[in-house]
Amino acid sequence: xxxSEQEILAGLGEIIEEIVGTEPSEVTPEKNFxxxxxxxxxxxxxxxxxxxxxxxxxxxxDQLKDLKTVQDVVNFIQK
Amino acid sequence: MPKTDVVxxxxxxxxxxxxxxxxxxxxxLDGLSGxxxxxxxxxxxxxxxxxxxxxxxxxxxxxxxxxxxxDRTQQFALIAAQEAWDHAGAPEVDPLRLGVVVxxxxxxxxxxxxxxxxxxxxxxxxxxxxxxxxxxPNSPAAAVALEFTARAGAHAPVSACASSxxxxxxxxxxxxxxxxxxxxAGGTEAAIHPLNIAxxxxxxxxxxxxxxxxxxxxxxxxxxxGFVMGxxxxxxxxxxxxxxxxxxxxxxxxxxGVGYTDDAHDIVMPDPEGAGQARAITQALTDADLxxxxxxxxxxxATSTPAGDVGETRAIRAALGDSAADQVAVTxxxxxxxxxxxxAGAVESIATILALHEGRIPPTINITELDPDVAVDIVRDxxxxxxxxxxxxxxxxxxxxxxxxAVAFRRA
Numbered sequence: 162x163x164x165s166e167q168e169i170l171a172g173l174g175e176i177i178e179e180i181v182g183t184e185p186s187e188v189t190p191e192k193n194f195x196x197x198x199x200x201x202x203x204x205x206x207x208x209x210x211x212x213x214x215x216x217x218x219x220x221x222x223d224q225l226k227d228l229k230t231v232q233d234v235v236n237f238i239q240k
Numbered sequence: 241m242p243k244t245d246v247v248x249x250x251x252x253x254x255x256x257x258x259x260x261x262x263x264x265x266x267x268x269l270d271g272l273s274g275x276x277x278x279x280x281x282x283x284x285x286x287x288x289x290x291x292x293x294x295x296x297x298x299x300x301x302x303x304x305x306x307x308x309x310x311d312r313t314q315q316f317a318l319i320a321a322q323e324a325w326d327h328a329g330a331p332e333v334d335p336l337r338l339g340v341v342v343x344x345x346x347x348x349x350x351x352x353x354x355x356x357x358x359x360x361x362x363x364x365x366x367x368x369x370x371x372x373x374x375x376x377p378n379s380p381a382a383a384v385a386l387e388f389t390a391r392a393g394a395h396a397p398v399s400a401c402a403s404s405x406x407x408x409x410x411x412x413x414x415x416x417x418x419x420x421x422x423x424x425a426g427g428t429e430a431a432i433h434p435l436n437i438a439x440x441x442x443x444x445x446x447x448x449x450x451x452x453x454x455x456x457x458x459x460x461x462x463x464x465x466g467f468v469m470g471x472x473x474x475x476x477x478x479x480x481x482x483x484x485x486x487x488x489x490x491x492x493x494x495x496x497g498v499g500y501t502d503d504a505h506d507i508v509m510p511d512p513e514g515a516g517q518a519r520a521i522t523q524a525l526t527d528a529d530l531x532x533x534x535x536x537x538x539x540x541x542a543t544s545t546p547a548g549d550v551g552e553t554r555a556i557r558a559a560l561g562d563s564a565a566d567q568v569a570v571t572x573x574x575x576x577x578x579x580x581x582x583x584a585g586a587v588e589s590i591a592t593i594l595a596l597h598e599g600r601i602p603p604t605i606n607i608t609e610l611d612p613d614v615a616v617d618i619v620r621d622x623x624x625x626x627x628x629x630x631x632x633x634x635x636x637x638x639x640x641x642x643x644x645x646a647v648a649f650r651r652a
Binding site for chain 2: 178179180181182203204206207210
């Protein structure tokens with residue numbers, strides 16, 4: 162059962178609020194993690210681990226660095 | 241060349257007695273104890289069931305996402321530093337002229353222990369990526385430097401329970417050396433954990449007075465049986481007098497002299513003659529250009545251990561000489577806060593500065609029968625008025641490893 166884009170966005174919003182304190186409404190598909198959401202590389206590691214727990218999808222380190230925007234993560238989890 | 245006059249322009253603290261300086265100071269004058277019972281589930285495994293636990297949890301002041309990437313030592317340091325900075329009037333200063341010297345005696349040991357539990361239970365991927373920047377002993381200094389954009393240098397001298405007194409001493413030296421106009425200085429400790437209680441208890445260093453936790457920290461009492469572990473932080477804003485005058489800052493005291501020695505006697509036991517402690521006081525007096533008779537008050541290290549307290553009073557007498565030693569009023573605020581380890585020297589320096597500023601010396605509580613070998617006059621039970629005029633006081637801090645630090649403050 163694939164999750165909808167909305168479900169993934171909501172889940173990512175919760176994770177990002179927990180880890181860096183950003184309002185979930187700020188977490189929209191076009192946002193860049195570094196430039197728009199001010200999320201550093203160590204926080205991205207935490208987010209990836211939390212996303213694995215929540216969505217059951219592992220994000221390998223070598224692919225994590227290519228996930229620049231919220232949409233990139235949504236796409237990765239959906240596929 | 242005359243030494244640069246260094247002054248204290250801001251104070252901040254979070255302690256077992258209160259979440260800020262005002263609350264802590266009024267509790268010290270009221271002779272209140274900040275010692276409380278440890279979580280019930282620890283009791284079975286430990287011979288000590290109490291500690292000086294922080295009065296106000298950092299979660300009341302810092303948002304959750306910040307808390308999760310800061311060790312508790314860093315949380316305390318940032319809270320105290322913010323208070324001190326605001327108290328100093330949030331000075332305008334060139335970041336290249338702003339320094340930090342903030343110590344911890346042990347470092348981020350709660351992070352180490354918690355992350356080791358996570359590692360064993362869940363594996364390496366669940367270990368926080370912030371573990372290293374949280375556990376390193378310079379992490380509180382680094383967090384304060386980052387928060388206040390201090391680029392003149394950030395240092396974290398480590399000398400066990402003398403660490404934060406050494407931080408203040410180093411900050412005075414840093415300003416005198418011309419490396420900074422303002423230095424945020426002090427120390428922090430957050431080590432209340434079953435392993436650490438067990439480690440100090442296995443040395444037989446802790447009081448086991450479980451039937452009377454608030455009476456357990458009793459420096460110089462004949463029945464004292466060990467120190468009471470505490471947690472918290474104290475931070476000072478130190479500034480060159482010239483810089484403070486230029487911006488019209490309020491001055492709480494002069495930080496006028498520092499002394500550093502080491503006993504080189506035993507890894508934990510103090511030299512019973514107190515020679516190294518006395519040398520630290522003498523050095524601080526010389527460095528401050530003060531006479532023994534200028535010293536009206538000493539905030540002592542006295543932790544309530546059978547081994548340490550009395551020797552310190554002999555060292556005070558030896559350093560000041562009989563006539564000055566007969567006049568000096570000595571107290572141990574650890575009787576109320578417990579022993580804040582790497583936070584102790586800074587919190588006790590704040591008490592020393594406020595005693596000078598307000599003319600009131602906080603008491604030592606819990607002395608029912610004074611040890612007959614105590615060699616100086618102890619302020620017991622009630623606060624005592626301090627002489628008026630141009631007088632000075634000393635804060636003493638000692639640490640495992642034989643470290644002895646004395647810092648002399650002169651009334652502003």
